[in-house]
Amino acid sequence: MSSRRAPRGEYIETDTGNKVARKATLVGTQNIMLGGKTVIQPEVMIRGDLIRTAQAPSQAAAGAAPNNTAVSIGRYCFLSRGCCLRPPGRPYKGAFTFMPLRIGDHVFVGASTVVQAATIGSHVHIGSKVVVGEFAIIKDYVRILDGTIVPPHMVIPSFSIVAGQPARLIGEVPEGGIDAFELRDLYKTVGNNPHPAPV
């Protein structure tokens, strides 16, 4: 294990507890907000450069500082190897613009998954090789199984289990299953000196 690790440590650990892999590709880092305790594994790509170009009229009129956040991620999120977070875009007032991608807390994004959602709530598990289409809205406590394609503009309500191409509701998260969305323990298992997973 230790021989494979880069000498400086595979991850950069920030003051707020984020663990960002050195091999992750973060574009436009000034537009990416991390809430803390978030793990970004190697080969993850976050497109922070795709910022909103057309400002909302209220903001432009008030002359407020432009809100350039492209991707905002809450606490205890886990971005697995090779996934991509990309803000969705559409024409707005005659010009093409991107809109911010918001992710809540305890969101797991599986390997090789592409996320272009508008909003992802808290306690969401997205499997591997999933495509979340543009402007999809995923509410809290949702489980998206591996290989799902969530079509653009789809709304997935809370406590849904979706799968398929296109995604369809296949079940509901049972009452006893909502603790499984916690990612605190998973957070501890990665990093430069990982702890073993508790029993």
Add this chain to the structure above:
Amino acid sequence: MAALTPYTFIQCPCSDSSTLGRPSDANPAANATNDDDEEADEDNRTFDPRAPRSNFSLYPLEYLLYCEDCHQIRCPRCVSEEIASYYCPSCLFEVPSSNLKSEGNRCTRNCFQCPICIGPLAVTSVETKPDPSLLAAPDNAAAPHSGPYALTCSYCHWTSTEAGLKFDRPNNIHAQLTKLRNGGLTRLTARERRERRKDPAYRAHLAAAAAVAVAAASEDVDDVEERGRGPGIEEKESLDVETQFANLKSFYQAQLANPNSSDTGLTGLGDLGFSSPTSLSRIMSIYTGGSLRDKKAKSRVGAMREALDADEGFQPARLDESAAIAALQAHGFDGTSSTAQLAEQPVNIGEPAFPHGQAHFASDLRPVPHLLRTKRSKRCPVCRHIISKPEAKVQTTRFRIRLVAGSYIPSIAIRPLALSPIPNTSSSFSSTSAPIPTSTSASASGPAIPGALLEPLRPAHFVLTFKNPIFESVKITLGAPAHTPGRFSSKVTVLCPEFQIDANTDVWDEALKEGLATTGGGAASGERDPRERRRRRGGTEDGSQSGINPTTQLEVGKIWERGRNWVSIVVEVVPPSLSTLPSGGGDSGLPLQEDEDVLEIPLFVRVEWEAEMGGDEVGSVMPGVGGSKEKGEGREKRELAYWCVLGLGRIRR
């Protein structure tokens, strides 16, 4: 073959009528106290996980609830549900139940699903439709499009123009859709239909259309006959299901109100008049056997006629299928609608050509309004206490009451145990960091890799980790049959069938205790402790193993590992050979059935603990578990016993 991850299913007591509502059943308790594994066999009540009935009673722990008043597990099948609120899964608006009665169980806003692929539909302008996703937003002011709108699927690029549906306004699509028929024709409400029939221009138009149709479709004999006989106007009028039902209903009610209607149009039901008491008595006499008064009654009862025209709900059967045949020849089988697509279509979709949503062709399918979803609270079937109650508001995810079994009964985690020369690497503990190398941990005693196939006739070991969720220490007694039921019987040995798990104490207490214990440990945390304890353990060899590292051999009756609120034990299984069929079995010649190669162990778990006496249940519990509690401290002994099934893996064929 897909790799099988080990699983634990728990049997809900609702499938066993004898234990329903009686948590302290004396029978299994008496068995479980026998320290041997044979007790289940002796009692002849071994649970067979492959029995067809078992399918309906086995659940993962997360799906189970727990009734605190009955002290029993409850499963999704036995709880009774009450709907707290209805909401649309797309727009997340709550629908009041009064609306539900009037408008049905589908969303009446702009929420539609694609009839082809069930993706969400977006409203787009028909004029400029380069990319549906770009124009989907209603506040799109880039192209000030007016003109007709259509619903577009951004997944499969179906648009409602394929069914000939265009909308004048981008909002209130549902109301517009109910008035639109496929092909863009307007669908009339009952009042409009009545008014239109009085319009002379419309009559002339219909008559002309009928004449054209007669000239054109002269090959259809039925159609021509019908047209020659009927008045020709109303019959051509096609009704949708709701209108037809309304017409028929009013017609029959009028018939019932008028008992001696002599207007015998069609004598479909003969002389049966349903209205008068005499006919009722006559019908009764048919069934009771007495047929004396029949003839007398017959003469008196006026006949009830059948519906004659569209106003009365009469619709001629559409027997001319030449158009459908031609379309089938043109589009082929791919152009037809699938069963799944038809199932998605609502019944009262308002298209008269296929009255029950049975569109034959994919091009006839209409947009599907979203079905509403519900939030439900759950009640115990026995004591009627609520055991799960979500907040009624759609957007909140909190629960007011949530009594899940996971916080009352121990969870069981299964992990294959590699008795390899290097068993103490951290590879089996860190689940996410790296896959376990296969070559180094290849061992004589089973798969180290989760999901690997089990070798027949070679003992494999699994670590079962029981984790105690409650704040009392519990005593667990396990019972498993020595041979699993079924055609291919595996030998099972639970090496430690009886043990104690410490309470799920406060994490704070534990951290303080840890700090005292590991003063000079540095990085050594509490999690490493048990492994060291295991390493230090010595003793005699198990005997069944060969070439095991002496530091890690198994001992009968000893716990494998122990932690704050968990205990790991080892189960040894010897999988059968699936190729050599057991001798003497009547069905031994049958081929291997689906999932028959999965090694499943039925395991009887009995949990005993001492709990605080609840205030309201003193009276009810005292006679049941009498004698086993100290009254002074207000504590009582509790026990819970249930079957569970451990799915360990697939056996190599």
